[in-house]
Amino acid sequence: MKKKEFKILLMDFNRNNYEAYDVLPYFRNVWKGHRFNRDKDYNKIPVTTKEQLKEWIIGWGRYQFWARCEYEFVMASWPFGSRRMTEDMKEFLKTNPDINNYDDNVKFRNIIISNMVKIDVFEQLMMNIDIIVDILCEEFLMKNKKAGG
Numbered sequence: 139m140k141k142k143e144f145k146i147l148l149m150d151f152n153r154n155n156y157e158a159y160d161v162l163p164y165f166r167n168v169w170k171g172h173r174f175n176r177d178k179d180y181n182k183i184p185v186t187t188k189e190q191l192k193e194w195i196i197g198w199g200r201y202q203f204w205a206r207c208e209y210e211f212v213m214a215s216w217p218f219g220s221r222r223m224t225e226d227m228k229e230f231l232k233t234n235p236d237i238n239n240y241d242d243n244v245k246f247r248n249i250i251i252s253n254m255v256k257i258d259v260f261e262q263l264m265m266n267i268d269i270i271v272d273i274l275c276e277e278f279l280m281k282n283k284k285a286g287g
Contacts, residue, residue, distance in 0.1 A: 149211035203259035
């Protein structure tokens with residue numbers, strides 16, 4: 139039986155394009171390594187219920203995907219830009235900025251990204267946590283019950 143996938147959006151910075159990234163292999167690898175808790179005694183606290191599995195997924199998802207640049211990107215509406223951004227840009231350009239100057243460069247970039255929203259893998263996981271829990275519960279917990287263990 140083919141294992142299920144759960145794909146989220148991820149920015150591939152090498153190709154300057156997005157990719158559909160399956161997050162389930164990460165959780166399968168952690169589960170296979172019997173890492174049930176992130177402290178030194180991780181083997182002493184097994185995950186046996188769906189609610190414990192949900193907390194386990196949230197914890198390991200946060201550990202791997204939260205606040206790490208490689209799992210974050212910014213999203214903008216299309217067409218891009220707004221009246222406010224245009225006005226801010228005009229005001230900034232009146233100051234005769236030097237784009238090679240660090241402070242001016244930061245101000246310039248902040249104006250550009252002011253209409254964008256940062257999205258990360260963890261946020262996408264949390265939007266779909268119940269679906270992910272159902273998939274992995276069937277795979278991790280129910281398999282043991284069906285086998286009689």
